[in-house]
Amino acid sequence: MRTIAVDIDNTLWDLISVFYKHMKILNPAIPPPEKWRQWGCWMDYANERDVYGILRDIHMVQDAFGVYPEAKEFLSILKEKGFHIIIASHRTKGTMDATVRWLKKHDLPYDEVHLSYDKSILFNKCWAIIDDSPETLDKAVEAKIIRAGLRNPWNEKKEHPLFDNLMEIFQYLQGQCPTHAQ
Numbered sequence: 025m026r027t028i029a030v031d032i033d034n035t036l037w038d039l040i041s042v043f044y045k046h047m048k049i050l051n052p053a054i055p056p057p058e059k060w061r062q063w064g065c066w067m068d069y070a071n072e073r074d075v076y077g078i079l080r081d082i083h084m085v086q087d088a089f090g091v092y093p094e095a096k097e098f099l100s101i102l103k104e105k106g107f108h109i110i111i112a113s114h115r116t117k118g119t120m121d122a123t124v125r126w127l128k129k130h131d132l133p134y135d136e137v138h139l140s141y142d143k144s145i146l147f148n149k150c151w152a153i154i155d156d157s158p159e160t161l162d163k164a165v166e167a168k169i170i171r172a173g174l175r176n177p178w179n180e181k182k183e184h185p186l187f188d189n190l191m192e193i194f195q196y197l198q199g200q201c202p203t204h205a206q
């Protein structure tokens with residue numbers, strides 16, 4: 025069985041719109057997300073403690089939010105193809121309950137949930153990682169595992185396999201794994 029790690033924020037749901045609303049209250053000078061051309065550029069508009077506070081507050085009520093249209097279909101088809109799915113998110117472990125409630129609320133199939141500030145510790149047991157963070161995708165290159173992500177302003181200049189929706193990512197994975205995912 026092949027293991028795949030799947031990110032949550034900006035992979036299974038639109039975190040950035042909610043995060044931007046909070047950041048704009050904190051610092052109205054912050055430009056809109058379509059101008060966030062570099063990973064972490066939001067750190068220029070607030071201190072680290074405030075940014076992590078906003079993210080924790082959002083993640084604590086994760087189950088109040090929706091999912092991307094293909095999130096359920098994407099995870100369901102991976103499950104159907106026999107993958108072991110680790111939902112892996114950069115967030116504090118204290119948000120586990122809200123995260124699991126969100127997964128169940130939207131009927132998203134998974135096998136494990138991993139919450140930490142370094143998901144690359146999973147890479148030695150993963151065949152692939154799906155994530156939008158260029159830092160995580162770079163670590164996947166180092167670990168020599170398959171990687172892919174949704175295209176966003178903060179990653180599109182990087183040399184990674186990026187796609188416009190999750191089902192395109194599934195098609196890409198199929199190509200990487202012809203005997204398993206067809």
Ligand SMILES: [Mg+2]
Nearest residue numbers: 031033034156
């Ligand atoms: Mg993400």
